[in-house]
Amino acid sequence: MWIYVGTSKKSKDILVEIVKEVAPSSSEELIKDKDEDQLAHIIHEFLIERGKYLIVLDDVWDTKVVDFVKKAFPNNESQPRGDRIMFTTRQRLWLKLSALILTIWKNCQKGIVLSCWNREFFGKTRECPIKLRGYGNEIVDKCCGVPHAIVVIVGALRGCLGESEWKLVKDNVGKHLISKDDHKSCLKFVQTSYNHLPQQRKAAFLYFGVFPQGFDIPAWKLILLWVAEGLIKSDLQGSEIEEVAETYLSNFAGRNLVMVMQKRSNGQIKTYRLHDMLYEFCIIEVERISLFQQVTPDSCKKTVLAKVCHLRKLGIEGQLAFLLGKSTKGRGFDSFQELRCIENLKLLNNGWSEELHLPPHFFSLQKTLNKLTLSNTNFEWSEADMLGQLECLTVLKLKENAFIGKNWKPKKGSFSNLQVLQIVWAENWGTWDASNRPFQSLTHLVLISCYDLKVVPHELADLPYLQEMRPMRTFKAVSSAIEIKSKKLRRQDPESSIKFNLIIFPPPSSTN
Template identity: 30%
Template sequence: MKDLQKKVKDLANDVEDEVESQVLLVREKDEHIRTEANERLLKILQQAIENIDSLKQELNKQTKNNKLQARNGSVGHSYSPQLDVSAIENNMVGYNFEQELMLRKLTGDSSEMEVISIVGMGGIGKSTFAKRLFSDPAVVSFFDVRGWITVSKDYSLRNMLLSLLQYATGVKEEINPQDQENDEEEKNKNAELADRLQKSFKGRRYLIVVDDIWCRKAWDDIRLWFPENNKASRILLTTRILEVARYASSPKDPFPMRPLEPKESWNLFCQKAFGKVDSPTKFKDVGKIVVENCNGLPLIISVVAGTLSSTTALEEWNEVAQGVSSLVNVDDYQRCSRVLALSYNHLPSHLKSCFLYFGVFAKATEISVKKLIRLWIAEGLFEIRGHGDLEKVAGSLLHDLIDKSLVVVSKRSLDGKIKTCRIHDLLHDLCLREAESENLLYILDPSASEPERIVPQDCRWVSVCSYQGCFSPFLAYNKTRSVHFSEYMGSYVLLGQDHFKLLRVLDLGRLKWTYAPRELSDLVSLRYFAVRSSVVIQYLPIYRLLNLQTFSFLLDDGSPSPTKTMQLPNGIWKMSQLRHVNCRSIYLNSPPKISADDSADDAKYRVLENLQSVTGLSPLCCTKEIFHGIKNVRKLGISGDSDEFYREPKCLDNLIYLHELEALHIEFYHGYFRYGSRRCLPQPSSFPPNLKKLTLHQTCLSWESMTIISRLPKLEVLQLKTDAFGDSTDLDKTVWEVTEIGFPELKFLLLEGLSLDHWTAADDIFPCLERIIIRKCLRLKRIPRGFADSMTLQLIELHQCCSSLVNSADRIRQEQLECLGNDMLKVEAFDTIRVKERKIRAPATRGVRERTRPQWRI
């Protein structure tokens, strides 16, 4: 089947290449060229149809053979449940709190049958944790019957039924091959066994572990075997798929298996490597690095430690410290890979492509979700029908990979959306191996000789993680779809159409460009173009790139404000596919008129219908005409110096024309906000009607202006960053007094780097607020007592704040607990600043989680 799958992919890629090549020629001005291209295109499609029909016949034949082999292979195999359970290692380290919690669930007071799901990525220790619970003395004494079945992807209902009957009755039965002569007889026999099993459970309290289940259908196939007998019976289920865990769990949500904390990881490593809780001195430093590279995955820690336990050569330890893929025992490394590869093999084909794309990023890096989704869209890795939202579809695919425990969430935004994600190093190795085997990805080795840097024929993705000098493509690049430079610092790139005519993605990383190469305009298939440069390039010929979806040009000169504003060409208004424009500071000319009436009031202008986000827009561009041209934009960032805002004092009132706008970011460049910046908010009636998120940075507003913001009817997220209100150089005390009922829908509030001394609010303000984050507000000593009556507040998170503010937050938490009986509110403090005069450090306030370093959150 793998060979057949490769034939299908190769055929699809070849047809795609040939069709796109002819489409480029169909657009030529020369009529003779267009005619020949159309004729060739017809022949290409006719031949493709014949090849597809041939492959379909081969596929049908192979599918029938596979079904026959699978049926014959399942006959005559017995199943030993005791062997299965005993094979699971049970010397788990860590998870002590989780074990106590789970034991209370298993032996709780509820008499109803409950299904408890444990979910997590492969190798994280789900089965080991379940075995730890399965063998706990409290569980052994509580249940009359305990049974264990392993489902896996290719499960046999007959084997599982016989296994459970052996647990329940103590009698072992063998499969009679004659019972599986046809499907109908097999169903009847299974129904008979299921009936016997249900009767054996009658009047008895049972615990059944359903290990390694992969799909909802598998649970549907077995769920009726377990009767509700009001005896406090339990089903403990383990899976890698969150969807399955949610589907099966009843009555509560699944239990997510977390990675090991650093201390737990170190203890497990030492136990496996040295048989004790500490290491010899000479291995301690390098051992810490090895453990860190394992990223809290118990399987990898155990295998690495077991491998290193047999060697005392420090050089071999240092080799493994460079990455777990450098295991000295190749067999052990492959064993780990096979465990993780099961999750990949279970993916549908479109999700496999999305997952393999993680290989273009450098190992152990956090990946921007926004960037990842835009790259997936540009590459065309998934199909969408009709007029669906591309970003939403791509986002759902990412959530699928997260739910299948292949991708880990690293950071979230204030409103809980995923900002960055990552994959485990071993999964990254899996991406590289699978993508290279399918001739999808080539990683350019900077240390290789020039002949070895030739990309293999037909390779689709090229990733250059680190490379100095001139990058000159070879002819083999003519079918490449994307080129990524992660940390490229060269001075020139040859981008000729002869080599890159079908290129869709060009991510140039950090360049020392002083001008744009002429060949850029030849890349007419380009959909994603991103570059960081130390200087503004005034002329970028992107107007010819009519397929471009994402354009990102960011300055990387280290200065807090740009030296110049980039002026985009007028031809940008013809780029109908454009979805995202991301720059530090850009200037747009008004869109051309498309109506016959030239009067200012009635004229119609060209509209970029697909444009979703624009960042870095100059205040001088905040005109009615331009906002009409980008009327569908959902996210807008406006940034400039105060002189630009001063020249157009009412420019932001034009935001009223952006009816689809949901997120607005307004920023003054550092050092310019003193002159005329007090007027950088729209009139209350001129705010976009659907605004949900507002970020202000260095706007230096007066706190009285907050009354305007408080009236926004749909505002859910408010972020006030450095000097958004007040002035850090002002020594006078500043007060934010919230007196009127406002902020009707606000859920998330961020205060960062503000010169705020006092904050007061009545108890009925912020009726929907769920989360408050305060960072580096050194002058703020107290949080309003009115929050003690809030029934919605769930978290107060404090970073680098004074101890009195932390104590104030904890008093609110205690009042909620004592007066309202509400234990929902949590207080977390990071890097708390203590008063210098105090010689004795006070103990951490009870209930406040104090930390000095970030933590992984799941």
């Protein structure tokens, strides 16, 4: 018998379902006014009379449920009958449970899955047309052996035998599996796994959606980004925070929320990948909780932005040449004057087709914009002066060659209200000159994979509010960061509430 458990059923609910299975004709009378012990006794007596049994408890979240239910079943060790209790779970850690013969349902072998796919779609008498077999194989691969996923995709393709239709589904498997409008989709199953995450880990899991779909994510890079974004909730400092992040990743893998693609020789996980339907879930959930509104550059027309003039958070990802290309002379950015309340802006460039520049109209955002993220835009460092004039800007994140060039010397008094500065992988950036005393309000500095940066400016030691520096994989600048720490600690008032902290990753002892 097959009993679905899930997250909401209590022990008594499960026992009632089992009674209905073992005694369907008289179940209503048997379960009336019965408590849990009485129901367990009824099940025990029926199963003794009926002989051997196989029961599957599907989607179990609490081991106490299994421990309680198994008491209702015969257990005669002197005369074993070959009975079996099995359960499916999303928690690998439960493998250590004893007293039950456990079966963890893993991905089926591809040949079996393909047979299941063909039988579901074409029946027992027909075969998949040769022209569609390649698409079918790719679709099955993307379902990763999950039976329910295959059933959902079969439903989406029912009655469709055209190559174009199969190709469309093949390219959008994740969207079909996680469709909000289809009650048969896998959304509820993914949602349940997500809801069971501790609250502080949910944002870290959704961060997987930042990477491209189907991308093998390096564990070290994800951890650095988590730490830089403040997604690791812990009172620990330094390398111990990275260890906490490692437990996050292991936990996600243990819950089958991510796929482990490669391991290191010491057994640690090297790369991860997110299943397509989980990727789609991350995108949907991020939009639902309004972390940010993600759009493409070609959708940023004046008529569109005028309708959302009160938008506070906006992320633009794609070929930004449409907005910031040299050939447009910044005219593509004119429409942003419609955004009167924009506070958080992300510009993520995916194309290399044209040189990009910050347009003059960017300065029109100075009255409202307080958080700005740039990625892969390849602006010249000299153009950063325009950002330094944004009087409300408090958080600036420059990722993956947001600016290029060997030298950066901010103007005097620039970035006067900036509190958080994060720079990730600025290729060839070797010299940072802060002799003009910018960043007078800076509290946190994060440098990730700035391999060519020789020195962190010693003037930063004079910043009155600087509380933390995090040079991560920025090896050449480590010694200067340590010198700044020494200066800060010498000048630090023991009675002051502002304390300085330096976090270096990897720690200096392991950088050689």
